[in-house]
Amino acid sequence: MLAESLNLEFINLDTEIEEFTGMSIAQIMAEWGESGFRDVEAAALKRVVKASDKVIALGGGSLLRAQNRTRAEANGAVIYLETKFKVLMARLLKDEVNDRPLLTGELESQLATVLDRRAEHYQSFDLRVSTNDKAPAIIVRDIKFLLGRFYVRGMGAGYDILVQRDGFDSLPELLRTRELGAPVCIITDENVASFYGDRILTVLRHAGFGYAHPHMVTLPAGEEQKNLDSINKLWRRFIAAGMDRKSTVLAFGGGVIGDMSGFAAATFMRGLPWINVPTTLLAMVDAAIGGKTGIDLPEGKNLIGSFHPPRLVLINPQLLATLPMSEIRSGMAEVLKHGIIANAELFAQCAKGFEAIKPALPEIVCRALAVKVEVIEKDPFEQNIRAALNLGHTVGHAVELVSGFKIKHGEAVAIGLIAEARLAERLGVAQRGLPKEIEEALRNNGLPTEIPQQFAREDLIHAMLMDKKKAAGVVRFALPVKIGEVQVGVAVNNLNQVFEAQK
Ligand SMILES: NC(=O)c1ccc[n+]([C@@H]2O[C@H](COP(=O)([O-])OP(=O)(O)OC[C@H]3O[C@@H](n4cnc5c(N)ncnc54)[C@H](O)[C@@H]3O)[C@@H](O)[C@H]2O)c1
Numbered sequence: 001m002l003a004e005s006l007n008l009e010f011i012n013l014d015t016e017i018e019e020f021t022g023m024s025i026a027q028i029m030a031e032w033g034e035s036g037f038r039d040v041e042a043a044a045l046k047r048v049v050k051a052s053d054k055v056i057a058l059g060g061g062s063l064l065r066a067q068n069r070t071r072a073e074a075n076g077a078v079i080y081l082e083t084k085f086k087v088l089m090a091r092l093l094k095d096e097v098n099d100r101p102l103l104t105g106e107l108e109s110q111l112a113t114v115l116d117r118r119a120e121h122y123q124s125f126d127l128r129v130s131t132n133d134k135a136p137a138i139i140v141r142d143i144k145f146l147l148g149r150f151y152v153r154g155m156g157a158g159y160d161i162l163v164q165r166d167g168f169d170s171l172p173e174l175l176r177t178r179e180l181g182a183p184v185c186i187i188t189d190e191n192v193a194s195f196y197g198d199r200i201l202t203v204l205r206h207a208g209f210g211y212a213h214p215h216m217v218t219l220p221a222g223e224e225q226k227n228l229d230s231i232n233k234l235w236r237r238f239i240a241a242g243m244d245r246k247s248t249v250l251a252f253g254g255g256v257i258g259d260m261s262g263f264a265a266a267t268f269m270r271g272l273p274w275i276n277v278p279t280t281l282l283a284m285v286d287a288a289i290g291g292k293t294g295i296d297l298p299e300g301k302n303l304i305g306s307f308h309p310p311r312l313v314l315i316n317p318q319l320l321a322t323l324p325m326s327e328i329r330s331g332m333a334e335v336l337k338h339g340i341i342a343n344a345e346l347f348a349q350c351a352k353g354f355e356a357i358k359p360a361l362p363e364i365v366c367r368a369l370a371v372k373v374e375v376i377e378k379d380p381f382e383q384n385i386r387a388a389l390n391l392g393h394t395v396g397h398a399v400e401l402v403s404g405f406k407i408k409h410g411e412a413v414a415i416g417l418i419a420e421a422r423l424a425e426r427l428g429v430a431q432r433g434l435p436k437e438i439e440e441a442l443r444n445n446g447l448p449t450e451i452p453q454q455f456a457r458e459d460l461i462h463a464m465l466m467d468k469k470k471a472a473g474v475v476r477f478a479l480p481v482k483i484g485e486v487q488v489g490v491a492v493n494n495l496n497q498v499f500e501a502q503k
Pocket residue numbers: 189190191192195221222223226253254255256257259279280281282283286287288289290291292293301302319320321322323324327330409410
């Protein structure tokens with residue numbers, strides 16, 4: 001299931017051994033003994049463990065030999081599936097035939113002996129996932145959180161999302177294995193360039209091959225840059241850099257840079273491949289995932305755009321160390337949004353405020369982005385359920401627009417989340433008390449909770465009607481039902497109701 005979910009090849013080491021020898025494991029054990037079996041196993045492991053990515057199911061004793069363990073760990077991550085004795089017993093008793101050579105005889109005592117002998121070995125693995133009473137799908141999800149690896153299907157060819165520390169060092173290899181060609185054009189903004197521009201350029205230059213001469217376009221920072229003038233600049237720079245359909249656009253920045261780079265890539269020569277290396281929390285958990293690209297018009301946000309999925313999203317949470325606290329807060333609004341949509345546990349974790357989850361940031365990033373991945377896989381082109389991701393955004397985009405983009409996207413989403421929760425309560429969609437719960441979580445994260453009084457209702461209503469999510473004049477909201485559940489397509493004919501629902 002893990003291999004399927006990550007779009008990787010799957011190898012079961014026992015099957016590999018049986019196919020290679022033409023004998024069953026039980027036969028090998030009977031004829032050659034455990035030590036003979038371990039020799040064949042070591043040879044099989046050597047054959048299958050190679051640099052290319054795959055999922056390998058190891059036998060419980062495969063890594064007892066130090067040489068095997070070193071080989072496996074040098075080539076990838078080893079996950080130990082931790083399971084209680086009682087659960088293992090129950091599973092074994094379900095087997096119709098006991099064909100496990102090491103567990104012949106009295107099952108309970110045999111199992112206890114084997115586990116006892118291997119206890120220290122099993123305890124020594126750092127990457128552990130407990131399985132016990134969890135459904136297989138949940139175990140797979142937990143392994144993906146631990147690995148920081150996801151695969152997004154549904155739009156185009158599908159792509160990996162990798163959450164890893166050495167974000168840049170592995171870049172050339174990741175480009176090469178995806179056959180992403182040179183020249184590479186890095187698009188970034190002035191802030192990101194000042195912190196990390198040299199580092200990313202150096203990595204590519206040292207990579208040699210075609211990547212040794214990367215181009216970098218540094219745009220001024222800010223939402224007001226997300227317009228056609230910037231796209232025009234990018235197109236012209238692509239021409240100057242000699243880019244063609246085999247070249248690679250690399251978005252390196254927050255959601256503004258990602259949206260624009262993707263759109264410039266989508267439209268230049270009818271589509272260049274691109275990858276996204278997001279640098280803000282908001283972009284890591286939301287904007288970088290899903291293939292939506294675009295720019296704003298003075299009349300509204302994201303009115304021009306296209307679906308053009310990246311070929312890879314490479315996330316390094318360590319880049320958040322330089323992100324101003326106001327931007328972290330903004331990202332937390334989207335993290336909380338994802339919790340409200342589909343992960344009550346994530347919401348509860350984050351409701352206490354950013355300081356409480358700071359040590360677990362990489363894991364939070366994984367959990368939050370996983371919500372988006374699940375939603376967009378079900379509905380890549382926003383025919384129905386993907387609209388859930390617009391939670392808080394109908395009011396949020398209007399607030400952002402009316403503020404002249406002075407209010408940050410995430411702050412506007414926070415205002416939208418609570419305003420729409422109050423609307424949902426008023427319409428009888430939300431459970432009573434939900435707005436209070438959301439308000440508290442937003443406050444704990446230093447986020448605003450009220451529509452600024454100075455904003456005229458007519459302006460906000462006009463902005464909501466302009467929002468691209470309206471169909472045939474009716475504004476359809478995604479509204480929260482409770483933490484972890486959202487109802488999409490709730491038609492609201494009279495937008496005054498939004499304001500009447502507020503405090
Ligand atoms: N395509 C989508 O599906 C999608 C989804 C959600 C939001 N968005 C879009 O994302 C945009 C908002 O993105 P954002 O919040 O990332 O804003 P942003 O891109 O403007 O970045 C925020 C600020 O942080 C700075 N910055 C970025 N990374 C930094 C780092 N590591 N260290 C220091 N400074 C850094 C930037 O220079 C900028 O000043 C909006 O335009 C929104 O419409 C798109």
